[in-house]
Amino acid sequence: MSLIHETPPTRSRARQRVQPTGVERTFGADEVIVTKTDLRGHITYANDVFLRVSGYGECEMIGQPHSMIRHPHMPRAVFKLLWDSVQSGKEIFAYVMNLASDGSHYWVLAHVTPSFDERGGIVGYHSNRRVPTRKALETVIPLYAQLRSVEGGHARAVDAAEAGQAALEAHLETLGQTYDEFVWSLNPEDGR
Numbered sequence: 001m002s003l004i005h006e007t008p009p010t011r012s013r014a015r016q017r018v019q020p021t022g023v024e025r026t027f028g029a030d031e032v033i034v035t036k037t038d039l040r041g042h043i044t045y046a047n048d049v050f051l052r053v054s055g056y057g058e059c060e061m062i063g064q065p066h067s068m069i070r071h072p073h074m075p076r077a078v079f080k081l082l083w084d085s086v087q088s089g090k091e092i093f094a095y096v097m098n099l100a101s102d103g104s105h106y107w108v109l110a111h112v113t114p115s116f117d118e119r120g121g122i123v124g125y126h127s128n129r130r131v132p133t134r135k136a137l138e139t140v141i142p143l144y145a146q147l148r149s150v151e152g153g154h155a156r157a158v159d160a161a162e163a164g165q166a167a168l169e170a171h172l173e174t175l176g177q178t179y180d181e182f183v184w185s186l187n188p189e190d191g192r
């Protein structure tokens with residue numbers, strides 16, 4: 001009796017390393033990209049706008065870590081701030097650049113919040129994202145590039161994130177702002 005060796009299923013694009021192309025894509029000012037995650041940041045829900053803009057199918061997304069759309073040019077310090085905030089029960093607004101399945105990127109202004117059960121325990125996380133203003137990105141892009149270059153001097157991810165965080169805090173101190181205040185100073189109502 002011969003054994004039939006089935007070819008293993010091809011790895012989904014979600015698991016492959018997508019190379020950034022430098023091409024930017026965007027989405028409508030009236031649209032909201034929504035995802036929910038479990039406590040580990042694995043995606044449990046993705047709306048249609050997210051699927052369209054990221055270029056993945058729902059089956060490729062659900063259950064995957066949110067880092068699957070991480071853009072390599074994003075500073076680690078921003079994700080550290082994000083996780084420190086939501087794990088301590090606080091919401092955060094943050095500018096994030098994401099990587100779509102075809103290597104293009106898109107900027108978002110994300111509002112990430114913990115979801116609580118009736119006893120106040122955190123049961124997951126929720127993110128709503130809107131398209132940021134170009135004006136805000138003119139400030140965010142060079143700042144993130146500076147944080148990335150600080151982080152690039154460290155081999156270990158944890159050291160890079162800490163160095164990036166220190167550089168971010170130093171920058172905010174010169175502005176006299178928290179990250180939250182910084183985000184909103186770049187996003188006035190009439191700034192679009």
Ligand SMILES: Cc1cc2nc3c(=O)[nH]c(=O)nc-3n(C[C@H](O)[C@H](O)[C@H](O)COP(=O)(O)O)c2cc1C
Pocket residue numbers: 035036037040041065066067068069070071079082083086096098112113125126127
């Ligand atoms: C609700 C929620 C939404 C998130 N959204 C994104 C996102 O849009 N893009 C992203 O790169 N990381 C997002 N993250 C952070 C990722 O979990 C991860 O920390 C980040 O991609 C850095 O990945 P790394 O730690 O593997 O470098 C989100 C996390 C949570 C909890």
